[in-house]
Amino acid sequence: HDSPATEPAGKDPSAIALHSALPRFLRWPQPPRTVLIINKPHDEPTRVAFLEVTSWLRQSHPSITIIVEPATAAEAGSEMLDLVVADNSEDLTRVVDFVITLGGDGTILHTSSLFPTRVPPIISFSLGTLGFLIPFGIGDFRTALQNLIAGPAVPLLHRTRLTCAFFRANGLRIVTDGLDTDLQAMNDIVLHRGRHPHLTITECSVDGEFLTGGIADGLIVSTPTGSTAYSLSAGGPLVHPAVSSLILTPICPRSLSFRPALLPPTSTIRLRLSRASRVQADVSVDGRDVHLLGREEYVEVRASRWGIPCVAKGDGGRDWVGGINRTLKWNQSFVNTFKEP
Amino acid sequence: HDSPATEPAGKDPSAIALHSALPRFLRWPQPPRTVLIINKPHDEPTRVAFLEVTSWLRQSHPSITIIVEPATAAEAGSEMLDLVVADNSEDLTRVVDFVITLGGDGTILHTSSLFPTRVPPIISFSLGTLGFLIPFGIGDFRTALQNLIAGPAVPLLHRTRLTCAFFRANGLRIVTDGLDTDLQAMNDIVLHRGRHPHLTITECSVDGEFLTGGIADGLIVSTPTGSTAYSLSAGGPLVHPAVSSLILTPICPRSLSFRPALLPPTSTIRLRLSRASRVQADVSVDGRDVHLLGREEYVEVRASRWGIPCVAKGDGGRDWVGGINRTLKWNQSFVNTFKEP
Amino acid sequence: HDSPATEPAGKDPSAIALHSALPRFLRWPQPPRTVLIINKPHDEPTRVAFLEVTSWLRQSHPSITIIVEPATAAEAGSEMLDLVVADNSEDLTRVVDFVITLGGDGTILHTSSLFPTRVPPIISFSLGTLGFLIPFGIGDFRTALQNLIAGPAVPLLHRTRLTCAFFRANGLRIVTDGLDTDLQAMNDIVLHRGRHPHLTITECSVDGEFLTGGIADGLIVSTPTGSTAYSLSAGGPLVHPAVSSLILTPICPRSLSFRPALLPPTSTIRLRLSRASRVQADVSVDGRDVHLLGREEYVEVRASRWGIPCVAKGDGGRDWVGGINRTLKWNQSFVNTFKEP
Amino acid sequence: HDSPATEPAGKDPSAIALHSALPRFLRWPQPPRTVLIINKPHDEPTRVAFLEVTSWLRQSHPSITIIVEPATAAEAGSEMLDLVVADNSEDLTRVVDFVITLGGDGTILHTSSLFPTRVPPIISFSLGTLGFLIPFGIGDFRTALQNLIAGPAVPLLHRTRLTCAFFRANGLRIVTDGLDTDLQAMNDIVLHRGRHPHLTITECSVDGEFLTGGIADGLIVSTPTGSTAYSLSAGGPLVHPAVSSLILTPICPRSLSFRPALLPPTSTIRLRLSRASRVQADVSVDGRDVHLLGREEYVEVRASRWGIPCVAKGDGGRDWVGGINRTLKWNQSFVNTFKEP
Ligand SMILES: NC(=O)C1=CN([C@@H]2O[C@H](COP(=O)(O)OP(=O)(O)OC[C@H]3O[C@@H](n4cnc5c(N)ncnc54)[C@H](O)[C@@H]3O)[C@@H](O)[C@H]2O)C=CC1
Ligand SMILES: NC(=O)C1=CN([C@@H]2O[C@H](COP(=O)(O)OP(=O)(O)OC[C@H]3O[C@@H](n4cnc5c(N)ncnc54)[C@H](O)[C@@H]3O)[C@@H](O)[C@H]2O)C=CC1
Ligand SMILES: NC(=O)C1=CN([C@@H]2O[C@H](COP(=O)(O)OP(=O)(O)OC[C@H]3O[C@@H](n4cnc5c(N)ncnc54)[C@H](O)[C@@H]3O)[C@@H](O)[C@H]2O)C=CC1
Ligand SMILES: NC(=O)C1=CN([C@@H]2O[C@H](COP(=O)(O)OP(=O)(O)OC[C@H]3O[C@@H](n4cnc5c(N)ncnc54)[C@H](O)[C@@H]3O)[C@@H](O)[C@H]2O)C=CC1
Structure with missing residues (x-):
């Protein structure tokens, strides 16, 4: 359980995952015994891929227990495959040795949301269009899984997460459904006007000091x-995952000079909806709306102590270079003059 | 002396100043004995300030030796003040306990250039218009210097530097006047078309892997x-000085999609002027032109092991928040509606 | 009544207000007889200003009829002041000679919405914080109104408007409450995901030709x-009001290369919500939500033949330069070095 | 001859090419008799294309006189082909009926520089990599030229130009080699620090009014x-060529808020190098350095009365849409989800 947000964990250096201190390779102390498989739902190619992956696992590594979410079990026909259906009361962190995701970027984001504390290593396979967070294509799953389970050492990319908590104007923590523990974000925590036609007015402070006002x-x-x-x-x-930092980016600000800013990983950022704001604001975590922030309420965000170890293709986060060039089409030259040597 | 650039020091984690490992406060093991004072030249207010600072030092701390550059000595009338004039053959790192700079941002950049290896703590005073790198106004020099010399502990902000080296197409290091040791940059290493009307074409790679081509x-x-x-x-x-990273930013690229990128502090970035480039390119370090890069020649840039300990006003780089708001006028709202609470 | 949107009016050059052809000065053929006064509602300073303006009008120009909206009448106490309350069935264009607005930018936008066809000259006074569209402060109302009513010639700034219409996938015009005539926009027509967490996918075409796809x-x-x-x-x-054009700007696109584009004033722009879009999209006109666009439905936008003649302070749109510098704080230098000559 | 720049021509509406007033199609009153062919020099594919184009012209339209620049004549072997070599003293505007360019965008820019006043219609063919200003590939030259010479009517795209003149601090016009007449720019007039490491400081005014200061x-x-x-x-x-305007864009300003601005086509923009500027500034016209501006000297820029009629592929500037999508790769989506209908 996290320390209370009012005593900013940012000040405790041990809470910050120091990239240099984390293992760059995954080595099993003993063979993995349990895998959680997460599927993009309602998608036929994913269902087919799921069946192929599970049969291969059954045959190649019959001792490994396969856990799935109820929806996946229902779609697949669980009896036949001898799947264990995850139940909400269970602490997945304790029982799962590694996770396989099948789908797009959203599937990993969903996986992250299942692990409020420590996250086991995740290996992700894309189906169809390439996801940016997904280094492996489904065609390679046999080699990739065999390497992961039995190979000497696969490279890991540690992705940091954010954690956030909500507070009333009087500083009391807001405890509602799903908000009683700190939420974990792999991508972002976003405050947005949502359906309201009017601008939000937010006071942004860092480590207790006023930073800027966002309209x-x-x-x-x-x-x-x-x-x-x-x-x-x-x-x-574009920020490489190994650059420890919190990125503050405004969405359509009423200002010509609100350039994005990168803050130290030890920062605690507080976003407080101003009394002057005409509207409430939606707060979302990795794209899921989690809270409607009232005037003078605030959300506190800082780096989580629980990052995500992602199985990588290349060492040192090299997949990233491929991703920004191929998936995001970074720096496409106008004319055909530039040829890579 | 630095390790050869062909064996990228970036891979050696000890070469990277880990912010968390550096002392956040300056504590003298024994009282400082030698100060180097660096002046903005040809500036009357600076000359006056210099005389005030030196007389105060003479009176309050008569045992401290004061070193100056020849130009400063000439402007000030050195005999009278008993100043020691720095000479080029000397290793300033060995003799100087701390540095005082009087002037604008350029004065600190110049100071950085005087220390190719370890840099002593620097305290900087602005004269007239505020410099972004300068936390102290000249009016406060007595208190600030007294705290630095005799106070229990003043906060330090460690600023990382870059180091660079130049190579011919065949990989041989270019050794010319001023280029025989690795150069140190506090701000930036810039490749630019300079006087040439035509675009530069550059191949940019990271840790030996092709990253992108810049036109x-x-x-x-x-x-x-x-x-x-x-x-x-x-x-x-905007990147807070405590965010360890190398920032790659294009200048007027022929591309709609060349967004700035932040790379890990362990990266070695190679900028190679393409064979297809019609023009040579100026390379400058902190604004000083240091080399005219020919086609197929390249420059290698990485984080230096020698950062700069800057005396700060607030702890944890808080001066930065003031600087971006007041000096850079970050996020100025259009209308007068936003009031800081 | 406008020509049907399916036969793009953009092709008819007469539909485009040619700035050069519009009168640069307002000269009354005969003295104005009717004024419409539009107030920002629920605002005490505005109510006070309204009373001052009306009493001055009563005294100085007793023959001028004053029309107001019902809410204004209610707030002011209409009997006493002998105000005429506008009623919805009336064609304001026919009866109103000029309009006075008291309030912020929103007040002018509201005024624009009251005139679906020809708009009489508008003079606008700001209360409190400066509006960008408002050249006059309330303090100057006597001189400004006297010049407008009786002066030889006051400068006009013609602001073009957009007009839009909505269509089903099958090309049938959508006729619903408030959508049976073409809507007029002074600022903008915006398609937005609104409350939906997911991106909108839009096909954008110009004059019947595919232009680009917006995610x-x-x-x-x-x-x-x-x-x-x-x-x-x-x-x-920033686009000066005298530059005839339609500006296409994406909001947070999933693309590194979606630079804003300026299209000719004769263009008809069609925004069609793609079949692939997971969500519906809100369409708003000058900040008011007017329609929820379904998949494959589209909105067609073009320059309106009915612009807005705004009473200006300086000739030739000079107020604009003041506005971008003072209200929007355009190009604020970092350091104090730049002094206007 | 142009009116003196001190009496801004911008105020004379007749000096501004009104797009709506220019012919949208080229119709010869009598068959064209003289063509000027402009080649990219020192390029073998261009030389070959030149020979093909001239032989085709000789055979299909033997009565047309072919004029070339001396360099082209020398490369091609002029005697054999019966080419007329242009000489500098001649007024090309008077004798040339239309121009063919072979090469890249630079070839059209060069052609523009040959016509200080009225420009004949230009048809442009690209060789190899697509130029943005060039609608035709060399493969189609026969059809395209036949249509142009004998076809009923080919669509024209009128491209406006800028004109500029230089002045001393005292307001006297600077008359030097090549600067004695107003220069014409098809792309841009650029003030740049060039080789100087320091920023330029410029006072920018419009129609005699101070607009902003550029550092x-x-x-x-x-x-x-x-x-x-x-x-x-x-x-x-991105600005469509039919949007009459002058675009002011800063290059790497020391300001967070210097957004590009579009000014009316009637504006006269004055860029004056500030007395505070530490360096002189290069002024270039379409990429050619034409003057080194001293402190307090200024350049005045306004729309030229002499635009360029470019033979277009599609009517109404439709080639532009293709160009921004294909050549500039505008708005490339990240993922493969967007399919044009
Ligand atoms: N205008 C925009 O760009 C918006 C983006 N989002 C992002 O969507 C995320 C949620 O993703 P989904 O559940 O998949 O929603 P979604 O299905 O709406 O997809 C968002 C898109 O972003 C991509 N994406 C997600 N995370 C990414 C990452 N770290 N790097 C590169 N691409 C990434 C996905 O592949 C997908 O193409 C949120 O965390 C937020 O960052 C949410 C709303 C608007
Ligand atoms: N267009 C631009 O913005 C250009 C900027 N420069 C910068 O100038 C630096 C050299 O500075 P000077 O010798 O003073 O040259 P300079 O006298 O030309 O001044 C450059 C300006 O940048 C400011 N500056 C310098 N370092 C800064 C920092 N780290 N943060 C905020 N402001 C800073 C200075 O106060 C000064 O206003 C180079 O390292 C380069 O980064 C150099 C050329 C062009
Ligand atoms: N993120 C943003 O910037 C958003 C802007 N808007 C804009 O708000 C407009 C509606 O305005 P209000 O009814 O007053 O809504 P509002 O009360 O939400 O205010 C929007 C702000 O924009 C200013 N504004 C309006 N028109 C302007 C113009 N032409 N130039 C400069 N500033 C202007 C207003 O003074 C106000 O500060 C819409 O047409 C839309 O353009 C709407 C939603 C979000
Ligand atoms: N960083 C940059 O983008 C720079 C651009 N230029 C531009 O180059 C122009 C001179 O062109 P060249 O003589 O060909 O020089 P150049 O050979 O250096 O090429 C400049 C590039 O810009 C392209 N280009 C030229 N005009 C264009 C237009 N209107 N639209 C799209 N692309 C265009 C050319 O095809 C070429 O790829 C200048 O007018 C200036 O606008 C000049 C210096 C730097």
Whole structure:
């Protein structure tokens, strides 16, 4: 359980995942025994891929227990495959050795939401259109899984997460359904006017000091991972996942000079909806609306101590270079003159 | 002396100043004995300030030796003040306990250039218009210097630097006047078309892997400190000095999609002037032209192991917030509706 | 009544207000007899100003009939002042000689919405914080109104408007409450995801030709007047009101290369919500939500033949320069070095 | 001859090419008798194309006189082909009925520079990589030229130009080699620090009124045609050639809020190098350096009365849509989800 947000964990250096201190390779102390498979729902190619992956696992690694979400079990026909259906009361962190995701970027974001504390290693396979967070194509699943389960050491990319908590004007923590523990964000925490036609007015402070006032559609606090999500669309820079930082990016601000800013990973950012704001504001975590912030209420965001170890293709986050060039089409030259040597 | 650039020091984690590992406060093991004072030249208010600072030092701390550059000595009338004139053959790092700068941002950049390896703590005073890198106004010099010399502990802000080296097409290091040791940059290393009317074409790679091709006026590799210098003008984000990273920002690229990118502090960035480039390119370090890069020649940039300990006003780089708001006028709202609480 | 949108009026050059052809000065053929006064509602300073303006009009120009909206009448106490209350069935265009607005930018936008066809000259007074569209402060109302009513010739700034119409997938015009005539926009027509967490997917075509596909929070089609409203927040350029054009600006696009574009004033822009879009999209006109666009439905936007003649302070749109510098704080230098000559 | 710049021609509406007033189709009153062919020099494919075009012209239209520049004649072997070599003293405007360009965008820019006043229709063919200003590929030259010479009516796209003149601090016109007549720019007039490491400081005024102060690498005044040249690289919007306007775009300004601005086509823009500027500034016209501006000297820029009639493929500037999508890769979506209907 996290320390209370009012005593900013940002000040505790141990709470910040120091990239240099995290293992760059995954080595199992003992063979993995349980896998959680997460599927994009209602998608026929994903269902087919799921069946192929599970049969291969059954045959190649019969001792490994396969856990799935209820929806996946229902779609697949669970009896036949001897799947264990995850139940909400269970602490997945305790029982799952690694996670396989099948689908797009949303599938990993969903997986992140299932682990409020420590996250087991995740290996992700894309189906169809390439996801930015997904290094492996489904065609390679046999080699990739075999390497992960039995290979000597697969490279890991640690993705930091954000954690957030909500407070009333009087400083009391807001505890509602789903908000009683700190929420974890892999991409971003976004405050947005949503359906309201009018601008939000937000007071933004860092480590208790006033930073700036935002009159805008909204504000994004993003991880380096999320730098290529909403923040990018709003004009933010590309940030390599190994650059420890919190990215503050405004969404359509009423200002000519609200350039995106990168803050230290130890910062606690507070976004307080101003008394002068005509409207309430939606707060979303990785794209899911979680709270409607009232005037003078605030949300506190800081780096989480629980990052996500993602199985990578290349060492040192090299997949990222491929991703920004191929998926995001970074720096496409106008004319055909530039040839890579 | 630095390790050869062909064996990228970036891979050696000890070469990267880990912010968390550096002392946040300056505590003298024994009283400082030698100060270097650096002046903005040909500026009457600076000359006057210099005389005030030196007389105060003479009276309050008579045992401290004062070193100055020849130009400063000449302007001031050195005999009278018992100043020691620095001579080029001397290793300033060995003899100087701390540095005082009087002037604008350029004065600190110049000071950085005097220390190719370890840099002593620097305290900077602005004269007239506020410099972004300068937390103290000249009016406060007595208190600030007294605190620094005799106070229990003053806060430090560690600013990382970049180091660069030049190579011929065949990989041989270019050793010319002033280029025989790795150069140190506090702000940035800039490749630019300069006087040439035509675009430069540059191949940019990271840790030996091709990253992107730049057809542009130029490319900037910047420190977080330099993020508010040329990189900002070219569209880059604001980066807090405690965010360890290298910032790659294009200058007027022939591309709609060349968004600035933040790379890990362990990266070695190579900028190679393409064979297809019609023109040579100026390379400058902190605004000083240091080399005219020919076709197929390249410059290699990485984080230096020698950062700069700057005496700060507030702890944890808080001066930065004031600087971006007051000096850079960050996020100025259009209308008068936003009031700080 | 406008020509049907399916036969794009853009092709008819007479439909486009040619700035050069419009009168640059207002000269009354005969003294104005009727004024419409529009108030920002529920605002005490505005109510007070309204009373001052009406009493001055009563005394100085007793023959002028004063029309107001019902809400204004109610707030003011209409009997006493001998106000005529506008009723919805009336064609204001026919009876009103000029309009006075008291309030912020929103008040002029509201006024525009009251005139679906020809708009009489509008003179606008700001109360409190400066509005960008408002050249006059309330303090100057006597001189300004006297000049307008009796002076030889006051300068006019013609602001173009947009007109839009909605269509089903099958091309049938959508006729619903308030949508049976073409709507007029002074600022912009905005398609936005609104409350939906997911991106909108829009096909954008010009004069029947496919232009581009937008995957984004939304898209803005703006007038030059609206260039300083939402479009500016979304990254668009400043466009002087005398530059005849339609501005297309994306809101947070999933693309690195969706630069704002200026299209000819003769263009008809069609925004069609793609079949692939997961969500419906809100369409708003000058900030008022007017329609929820379903998949494959579209909105057609073009320059209106009915612009707005705004009473200006300086000739030739000079107020604009003051507005962008003072209200929008355009191009604020970092340092104090730049002094206007 | 142009009116003196001190009496801004911008005020004379007749000096502004009104797009709506210009012919949209080219119809010869009598068959064209003289063609000027402009080649990209020192390029073998262009030389070959030139020979093909001239032989075809000789055979299909033997009565047409072919004029070339001396360099082209030398490369081609002029005797054999019976080419007329242009000589500098001649007024090309008087003798040339139309122009063919073979090469890239630079070839059209060069052609523009040959016509200080009225420009004959230009048809442009690209060789190899597509130029943005060039609608025709060399493969289609026979059909395209036949249509142009004998066809009933080919569509024209009128591209406006800028004109500029230089002045000393005292207001006297600077008359030097090549500067004695107003220069014409098809793309842009650029003020830039060039080789100087320091920023330029410029006072920018419009129609005699102070507009803003630029502390920057430079400033661009661009035509809509030039909006896709340097201005685009510097962050400016895409402007359709039919949008009459002057675009002001800063190059790397020391300001967070210097958004590009579009000014009316009637504006006279004055860029004056400030007394406070530490350096002189290069002024270039369409990429050619033409003057080194001293402190307090200024350049005055306004729309030229002499635009360029370019033979277009589609009517109404439709080629532009193709160009921004294909050549400039405008709005490339990240993922493969968007399919044109
Ligand atoms: N205008 C925009 O760009 C908006 C973006 N979002 C982003 O969507 C995220 C939620 O994603 P989904 O559940 O998949 O929603 P979604 O289905 O609406 O898709 C958002 C898009 O972003 C991509 N994406 C997600 N995370 C990414 C990352 N880290 N890097 C690069 N691309 C990424 C997805 O592949 C998808 O194409 C939020 O965390 C937020 O960052 C949410 C709303 C608007
Ligand atoms: N268009 C631009 O913005 C250009 C910027 N530069 C920058 O100038 C630097 C050299 O500075 P000077 O020797 O003083 O040259 P300079 O006298 O030409 O001044 C450059 C300006 O940048 C400011 N500056 C310098 N470092 C800064 C920082 N880290 N953060 C915020 N502002 C800063 C200075 O106070 C000064 O106003 C280079 O390192 C480069 O980054 C150089 C050329 C063009
Ligand atoms: N993120 C943003 O910037 C958003 C902007 N808007 C804009 O708000 C407009 C509606 O305005 P209100 O009814 O007053 O809504 P509002 O009360 O929400 O205010 C919008 C702000 O924009 C200003 N504004 C309006 N038109 C302007 C113009 N042409 N130039 C400069 N500033 C202008 C107003 O003074 C006000 O400060 C819409 O047409 C849309 O352009 C609407 C939603 C979001
Ligand atoms: N960083 C940059 O983007 C720079 C751009 N330029 C531009 O180059 C122009 C001169 O062109 P060249 O003589 O060909 O020089 P150049 O050979 O250096 O090429 C400039 C590039 O811009 C392209 N270009 C030229 N005009 C264009 C237009 N109107 N729209 C789209 N692309 C265009 C050319 O095809 C070429 O790829 C200048 O007018 C200036 O606008 C000049 C210097 C730097």
